[in-house]
Amino acid sequence: MPASSETDTFGFIVNDLSRIIRAEMDRRTGEAGLGLTTGEGRVLFNVRRAGPIRQTALAERLGIEAMTLSGLVDRLEGKGYVARQPDPADRRAKLVTLTDAGAAVVAQIEPIAAGIRSDAAQGIDPDDWQRLLVALRAARANLLTSRSEAQSTESTAA
Amino acid sequence: MPASSETDTFGFIVNDLSRIIRAEMDRRTGEAGLGLTTGEGRVLFNVRRAGPIRQTALAERLGIEAMTLSGLVDRLEGKGYVARQPDPADRRAKLVTLTDAGAAVVAQIEPIAAGIRSDAAQGIDPDDWQRLLVALRAARANLLTSRSEAQSTESTAA
DNA sequence: GCCATATAATAAGGATTACTTATTAATATG
DNA sequence: CATATTAATAAGTAATCCTTATTATATGGC
Known part of the structure; x- marks a missing residue:
């Protein structure tokens, strides 16, 4: 990727980095036998941090629509990494919780993410x-x- | 979006910024009556810069696959912003060129992109x-x- | 010259992310 | 108790990007 004036401004660079980081995450987690997309990873990290949390609140945290999250949670639930539990305070709501398998996966992803980060910061x-x-x-x-x-x-x- | 330790590291921030910038670009170009996606915009800027250019070379410049570019060029050609011309040096190849309409659109997008950039850099x-x-x-x-x-x-x- | 290989573009098809709109169920409010 | 709001989701759309396979053309070795 060339470093020229108008095609190498903030937005372009950020977009490039986002794509490259996503691809690297996919590649390294794939090598490690963890089939996880960036979106799924983001959800897992945030569930671990924010504990059992309602989907609405989680979507807001992630800056995505509730519906988009719904699909992500579907997939993660299918993989056994999160579970939906009824919210005792509101029968409409569901609390997303991390399963043991989910916690294990996050622990495995963490060093991979740290590795990409340290590669990026090199020098x-x-x-x-x-x-x-x-x-x-x-x-x-x-x-x-x-x-x-x-x-x-x-x-x-x- | 909260500023917490592991969920607010380099990768997460870059990903957030990329999504926000894309959404802002969509919103502002939409308001200006320019129906252009981020990917299409990237192509236009790079064609303007790199002049008549082969699709392979352009895809490499953009860091995307030739096939992905093919679709983007299809859409831009449909909108009349770029044209495919035969490469006199190689009958397999096509040179992507910016049309007058394409140049006009890039000129309109430029200040919008600059506006987002200056908003981001505020303070x-x-x-x-x-x-x-x-x-x-x-x-x-x-x-x-x-x-x-x-x-x-x-x-x-x- | 001629065949094998490489290259340029594309057809076909899939995954992911994310959106909007509308629906269902449950809760809160006036 | 009727109405409005909220939580989640169904349904449908669009963009970005990928992989694999195909077609046409070039090119290098024999």
């Missing part, structure tokens, strides 16, 4: 890397803000 | 932003290297 000053993460989080927060502003003015205008 | 020190870009390009180069190394050892081992 970059650790302080620079920390600043990079801070700036990226700030950029994400900025874009989320401008998106929600656009949504609110839209609903005000319409 | 971040310009020097930090420059360092961010340098570090991101380095990370991308690192990952591309580790990928090609993995491919070569794979073929050696097998």
Whole structure:
């Protein structure tokens, strides 16, 4: 991939990185015998972190629609990595929980993700890397803000 | 999106940003009456930059498979933004060129992309932003290297 | 010259991510 | 108690990207 002006700006680079990281994750987890997509991995990590959690809340955490999550949970449930349990507080809701098998898989994925991360950071000053993460989080927060502003003015205008 | 340890590392953030930027691009280009997907946009920018170019070379530039590009070019050709011309040097090959309409669309997209970029960079020190870009390009180069190394050892081992 | 091999593009088909709209069931509110 | 809201999902769509196989053309070795 060439480093030229307008075709190598922030958006392009981020898009490239996202595709490359996804492909690397697929490749390395595949080699390790773990058939897991990036989306499924994201769900597992977040379920582990956020404990038994309602699908709505989990979708919000992931920044995806409830319906999109529904399909991901279907697949993960089929693989035996998560379970849907009734929410005692609300009979409509289901709590997504990590199974033992799911926890084991997350533990296996963790070092793979860390490996990709350290490959990516190779040769970059650790302080620079920390600043990079801070700036990226700030950029994400900025874009989320401008998106929600656009949504609110839209609903005000319409 | 919460800022917690293992669920907010480099890969997760990059993935988030990629999704958010794509959604913002879709939204803003849609508002401007330009029905263009991110993939199509990438192709247009690269065709403008790399002039009449063979599909194989263009796919390589974009880091996607020739077949994937074929579909994108189909759609762009349908919209009248690019044309396939025979390569005088090789009758199998086709040169993808930007039409006048395509050039006009790229010119319209450019400020939209710049707007997203400036929204993202809001409140971040310009020097930090420059360092961010340098570090991101380095990370991308690192990952591309580790990928090609993995491919070569794979073929050696097998 | 001629055959084997390699290359350029594409046809065909599949997986994943993610969306929207509408439905069902259950809960909350006025 | 009727209405509105919420949780999950069914159904259908679209984009991106992949793999494998096919067709046409080039090219290098004999």
